[in-house]
Amino acid sequence: MERDTSMDYYTREEARELFRRANSFTDDELLSMDETEFRARVRERSHHTLEIQVYSAAYRNRTLQPSQADTAKRLLRIWRERGLSEDLPEYRYAGFLIGAAEKLSRGEPVDLTPYRPTPVTKEMEDHFFTIVKERRSVREFTDEDVPDEILEKVLEAGLWAAHGCNVQSIRYVIVREKNEPGLFKGSDVPGGPIHLVICQDMRCYRANDFTPVRNRLLDAGAAGQNIVLAAHAAGLEGVWLTFPGQEFTDRLRARFNLPDYIRLVTYVDVGYGDQTPHPPLRWDVKDTILARL
Numbered sequence: 001m002e003r004d005t006s007m008d009y010y011t012r013e014e015a016r017e018l019f020r021r022a023n024s025f026t027d028d029e030l031l032s033m034d035e036t037e038f039r040a041r042v043r044e045r046s047h048h049t050l051e052i053q054v055y056s057a058a059y060r061n062r063t064l065q066p067s068q069a070d071t072a073k074r075l076l077r078i079w080r081e082r083g084l085s086e087d088l089p090e091y092r093y094a095g096f097l098i099g100a101a102e103k104l105s106r107g108e109p110v111d112l113t114p115y116r117p118t119p120v121t122k123e124m125e126d127h128f129f130t131i132v133k134e135r136r137s138v139r140e141f142t143d144e145d146v147p148d149e150i151l152e153k154v155l156e157a158g159l160w161a162a163h164g165c166n167v168q169s170i171r172y173v174i175v176r177e178k179n180e181p182g183l184f185k186g187s188d189v190p191g192g193p194i195h196l197v198i199c200q201d202m203r204c205y206r207a208n209d210f211t212p213v214r215n216r217l218l219d220a221g222a223a224g225q226n227i228v229l230a231a232h233a234a235g236l237e238g239v240w241l242t243f244p245g246q247e248f249t250d251r252l253r254a255r256f257n258l259p260d261y262i263r264l265v266t267y268v269d270v271g272y273g274d275q276t277p278h279p280p281l282r283w284d285v286k287d288t289i290l291a292r293l
C-alpha cells in the first residue's frame with residue numbers, strides 16, 4: 001500500500017522527547033527566538049500545559065497544583081521582557097488561564113458563565129444548515145466591487161476555524177484581479193474578481209513538532225471551509241481552487257516577496273456571484289457510514 005507520509009506519527013518515546021524539548025528552552029533562547037515562533041510557543045504551551053488542565057479541573061471541582069501555571073507564567077514574564085504588547089490575544093488568553101488556575105489551586109470555583117455562547121435558536125440552526133447546503137462553487141461573477149470590510153469579515157471566519165494546538169499559522173494574500181490582471185493566469189476557471197490565498201507561517205509549527213504532520217494541512221483546510229461558508233453567508237459567492245503547479249506558486253511568491261517559511265497552501269476566488277448552479281448532489285448520509293457501534 002502507498003505510504004502517506006503526512007500520516008506519520010512519532011513513536012511514544014519520540015513524541016515525549018519532542019514535547020519535553022518544548023519545555024526546555026533557556027530564558028536566553030526564548031528571548032532571542034523570532035517573535036512569530038515565540039508567540040506560537042506561548043499559544044501551544046498555554047494550550048497543553050494549562051488550558052486543558054484548567055477546564056478539566058473546573059468541570060470536576062478539583063484543585064490544581066499551584067505549579068500548574070508555572071510554564072505559562074514564565075512565558076508571560078519573557079513576553080514582557082521582550083517588550084511585546086500585553087493587548088495581544090495570546091497574552092490576554094494566557095492571563096485568563098493563569099487567573100483561573102490560581103483560583104483552582106486555592107479551591108475556588110471558576111465562573112465560566114460569561115463565556116456561554118448565545119443559545120442557538122431553531123431559526124439560527126435552520127439558517128446555519130441553509131448556508132451549509134446552499135453554498136455552491138460559483139465560477140461566474142458580476143463586476144461589482146466587494147468592499148474590504150466584507151473580505152476581512154470572511155477572512156476572520158478563517159481565523160476562527162479549529163486549529164491544531166492553537167498555533168494559529170494562517171496568513172493571507174488578497175489579490176483583486178483588476179489590480180494585476182493575469183497574475184493568477186493558469187487557473188482552470190476564469191476566476192473571480194478577488195483571489196484569497198490561504199498561506200501558513202510554518203515557523204508556528206516549530207511549537208508543535210510532536211504532532212502528526214497532517215494536522216498542518218488540516219489547519220489550512222479548516223480555515224478554507226470556514227472561508228467559503230462565510231463568503232456565502234456574507235452575500236458573496238466563490239470557488240475553492242487548486243494551484244495548477246509550482247510555477248504558479250513561484251510566481252506569487254516572487255510577486256509578494258514571500259519568504260520560504262510562508263507556505264502557499266490553496267486559494268479561494270470570491271465576488272458577487274452571477275450564476276446559480278444545480279447542486280452537485282451528495283450521497284445519503286446512511287450510505288457513507290462505514291461502521292457504527
Ligand SMILES: Cc1cc2nc3c(=O)[nH]c(=O)nc-3n(C[C@H](O)[C@H](O)[C@H](O)COP(=O)(O)O)c2cc1C
Pocket residue numbers: 135136137138139188189239240241242243279280
Ligand atoms: C481542495 C479543493 C480544491 C478544489 N479545486 C477546484 C479547482 O481547481 N477548480 C474548480 O473549478 N473547482 C475546485 N474545487 C471545487 C469543487 O469542484 C466543488 O467543491 C465540488 O465540485 C462540489 O461542488 P459544490 O462546492 O458546489 O458543492 C475545489 C474544492 C476543494 C475543496
